[in-house]
Amino acid sequence: MSKAPEDFLAVLNSRSQDIFKRLVERYLETGMPVGSRDLSRLLAVGLSPASVRNVMADLEDLGLIAAPHTSAGRAPTQAGLRFFVDAMLEVGAVDERERQAIASQIGSQAAGQGKVEDLLTEASQLLSGLSHGAGVVIAQKSDLVLKHIEFVRLDAERAMVVLVGEDGTVENRVVTLPPGLTASALAQAGNYLANFAVGRTLSEARQALQHQRASQLAELDELTRKLVEAGMATLADTGSTTPPTVIVRGRANLLNDTMASEELSRVRQLFDELESADGLIELLGDAETAQGVKIFIGSENKLFSLSGSSVILSPYKDANEKVVGVLGVIGPTRLNYARIVPVVDYTAHVLSEMMRRKRDG
Incomplete structure (x- = not known):
């Protein structure tokens, strides 16, 4: 111990x-x-x-x-x-030049029409450049908050359910149409689903639909009812079952010509483990209870133990103040902790703020 x-x-x-x-x-x-x-x-x-x-x-x-x-x-x-x-670590403040660079780079991405993943990629790239290590962002697969939902007919037998999230994410699902479904019935089913889904997460939309199902589905004709039920199944299929997203930038900073072959092998294994999502759920769980920056040195976290790396991580939040992931820097154990700790902390703060703005915008 x-x-x-x-x-x-x-x-x-x-x-x-x-x-x-x-x-x-x-x-x-x-x-x-x-x-x-x-x-x-x-x-x-x-x-x-x-x-x-x-x-x-x-x-x-x-x-x-x-x-x-x-x-x-x-x-x-x-x-x-x-x-x-x-x-003994004496952590300084992020200097004004770096503060402006962080806010500007992440802010410019948030102002665009790109997905949240583009924002996270920019944060990872930014951290890599500022630390000369590898920037990493681990994002929880969040429950999509719907901004728009509709059915688009593909042919006589199929339609595509288009789900648009408040974060700009677009997901499509193909459903089979009941024989003889009219264009007006297709629009009615889409409006019915939108009435419950828009502004809610997928899980909230499912619950609302199920609650109203017995009374209001009876008001719809048989063909429309079948399509609404297919739409409900589509919502169920888009639940949070996907492993966390991992974005790593700057890995070349950790793989240099001066490293011994054994060290190279360990660091490459670290990246393989990151991409296969081993240990990520546990790491995200740690982040949810963290009040700020966490520092893992060497074998203190099993995900990074073999590589002998140090990892500086901070949780970031979505527009509802829920921790949805972590971001930080992976580097050798001789990282400049005094400089990088406040940079990671400030970047997490800016990213959380930009995610709020992206939703409100």
Whole structure:
């Protein structure tokens, strides 16, 4: 069982905490193990390399740092990075230039006539560019809120049910027409369904139709009733059974020529798992209870454990303030947490706001 930050704080004096903090910050900056001589030059209070080495030995005994391979320097362990993130990370604000870029890029997509998925793709691309890592958006398959529904006759025996969502999504389903159905009866069935469906989610529309079915279906003639029932079945078929949508941009940032073949294999496996949706439901479940940004380091989340990556994620919401997905950055464990955490948080805020505007617009 991993130790809580207060456990380490209780056994580390201010000098040890300062040395550890400087070591981690230097490692995150360079990606290289840090030696006692380098650390002694970074400290505000002059300490000899020998004194620094003694403190580093204590930090190593606690499991906060370790020597990778045969290096003389030390790097933070996963436990050390978690301690640093929880107890010592100083998160700054997103600078004005980046705030404007985030709002402008996502806003321009929201102002268009594209689907919500276009908006999510833009957010993923944006995060990749700002972090130099991989931007990821995991979107819950939401229950479509209908803006328009109608039957379009294809031929004497078939019609297409056209469902248009408030987010711009269009879904089509083909239904079989009862023999002898007139054009007026087709329009009547469409109007009847629209009366219940528009402004409601698919599940709400189904419930409303079922509630009124016994009394009002009796008022329709037999042929129209059959078509309305076919339309109800169509609504049932468009329920939330599809796995979450996963959008990843910038994966090339994590696959570089300097990586060992084993590292390349692990990162490629991560992308395969993302695309096959393994573990995504659990991740979305975590997001629904999160109050803000969550940071997973190394093996802390099973979806990312094999790749040895760090993941910074924040939930975003739809127009009804319901958490419908997460967005964030995947990168090496030496991510610039202080910079990327507020960027992810702000992007999630902007995306939630733009989704509200897209519905209202």
